[in-house]
Amino acid sequence: MNGKHITKLGFDGRAIGLAQQAGRLREQAGLSRQDILDELRAVQQAPEQYAAGGVYAELAAEILAQRAAAQQNSTVALREAPLPYGVWGAELIDAGAAEQMDLAMRLPVSRAGALMPDAHIGYGLPIGGVLATENAVIPYGVGVDIGCSMMLSVLPLPAGDLGSDEARRLLLKHTRFGAGVSFEKRQRLDHAVLDENTWQDQGILKYLHSKAAEQIGTSGSGNHFAEFGRLYVADTQLGLEPGEYLALLSHSGSRGFGAQVAGHFTRLAEDRHKRLDPAARRLAWLSLDSEEGHAYWQAMNLAGRYALANHDQIHARLSQALGVQPLAQVSNSHNLAWKQQVNGQELIVHRKGATPAExxxxxLIPGSMADPSFVVRGRGNPESLSSSSHGAGRQLGRKAAERSVSKDQMQSYLQERGVTLIGGGRDEAPQAYKRIEEVLARQRDLVDVVAEFTPQVVRMDSGKQDI
Structure with missing residues (x-):
């Protein structure tokens, strides 16, 4: 008996696998396929009669749970008006992002929110949106690139010691960028995250473990980067003497592993909320009391750890190539959900393109490929749910940037600032982004600047690998 027979009976989701499992047991007991199908129809029609025990008990319980969820979904309605939330740099934020945030604040599970000055339109929650929910997690409130994050290594070398040609050679040799890329098997490094027992706890994690192992230590396309530059430290807050240092900065995420986890659980959430207002479909949530919600929370946090593991390896490879150990490191995730106390209540705080700023x-708040990035220290502003921007934020979409920014304009911007670019396209041109100084000026009550990083040699995806 296969899934096609089960699906034709009208079973859905987890019930399909449970029906197959029970059917196999009945086959072993000598029943024919038709007899089993008749029994499954009976379970479907009256699951309460089978839930107390026996071979169909687990299937019956799942059917009852699905029906209860469907009944709940039929009564789910959005609030008539959004809950109030704080906005930083409203004049920098396009109307579409604000509308998306308004919609998120109408969800029945929403309790608080904030919109950062780098905000722009995303899928579901806007990029730069911060949303606190009660006992619920929204896969698209975290985003597709789960655990997307930043890392900075301050190196024990004078800022001028690494020439552009040598920096370019090191980045080409020791980093990989783009969809589906990986290091050759003999070049891959081990990392403890790949040995976690968590990978064995769910079927999807078992399935994706090999992909994660293959892509460990690499970066994606789009705005992911690794770059050498000068870090100016004004005081001792980083545990360093004031002055200029050579530093390595990277922006990377959870690769194909995180993207598939996001897609899988988004579909589950949408299935659970089929009668949710269509406008809010991408904001479908999973209760943390549910099996699916618990599974997503586990997978999301694993993807977050895996994303930071990618940074660990990028920085380890390049530090080793230079023959040094970092003097200091800073890192943070900016696409994740956290359990956090808000007004005395534990809520789930989603940061989709927002930096934790307790x-x-x-x-770390980056600019663009040719603009400075900043090390910041959080001020713990409760109005922003202890959050800040995660970057400068786009002011032009990718297609709009390709249409309006010429190759010469982009090259001129880079040359004026002395930046060497490997890869990168006009969709990531500096002109596609808001001015980072203006974004920072709108959040002085959220963070204090600790150090400033100026890029010198930048690597991004070029659509092909230069090895």
């Missing part, structure tokens, strides 16, 4: 916490 009091005293260090974080």
């Amino acid at each position: 009091s005293g916490r260090l974080g």
Whole structure:
């Protein structure tokens, strides 16, 4: 008996696998396929009669749970008006992003929110949106690139010691960018995250483990980068003497592993909320009391750890190639959900393109391929749910940037600032982004600047690998 027979009976989701499992047991007991199909129809029609025990008990319980969820979905309605939320740099934020945030604040599970000055339109929650929900997690409130994050390594070398040609050679040899890329098997490094028992806890994690192992230590396309530059440290807050240092900065995420986890659980959430207002479909949530919600929470956090593992390896490879150990490192995720106390209540705080900025916490806010990035220290502002921007934020979409920014204009911008670019396209041109200084000026009550990084040699995806 295969899934096609089960699906034709009208079983859905997890019930399909449970029906197959029960059917196999009945086959072993000597029943024919038709007899089993008749029994499955009976379970479907009256699951309460089978839930107490026996070979069909687990299937019956799942059918009852699905019906209860469907009944709940039929009564789900959005609030008539959004809950109030804080906005930083409203004049920098396009109307579409604000409308998306308004919609998110109408969800029945939403409790608080904030919109950062780098905000722009995304899928579901806007990029730069911060949303606190009660006992619910929204896969598209975290985003497709789960755990997308930043890392900075301060190196024990004078800022001028690494020439552009040598920096370019190191980045080409020791980093990989683009969809589906990986290091050759003999070049891959081990990392403890790949040995976690968590990979064995869910079928999807078992299935994706080999992909994660293959892509460890690499970066995606789009705005992911690795770059050498000068870090100017004004005081001792990083545990360093004031001055200029050579530093390595990277922006990377959870690769194909995180993207597939996001897609899988988004579909589950949407299935659970088929009668949710169509406008809010991408904001479908999973209760943390549900099996699916618990599974997503586990997979999301694993993807977050895996994303940081990619940074670990990028920085380890390049530091080793230079023959040094970093003097200091700073890292943070900006596409994740956290359990956080908000007004005395534990809520789930989604940051989709927002940096955690609890009091005293260090974080990184990048500019563009040719603009400075900043090390910041959080001020723990409760109105922003202890968050800040995660970058400068786009002011032009990718297609609009390709149409309006010429190759010469982009090259001129890079040359004026002395930046060497490997890869990168006009969709990522500096002109496609808001001015990072203006974005920072709108959030002085959220973070303090600790150090400034100026890029010199930048690598991004070029659509092909230069090895």
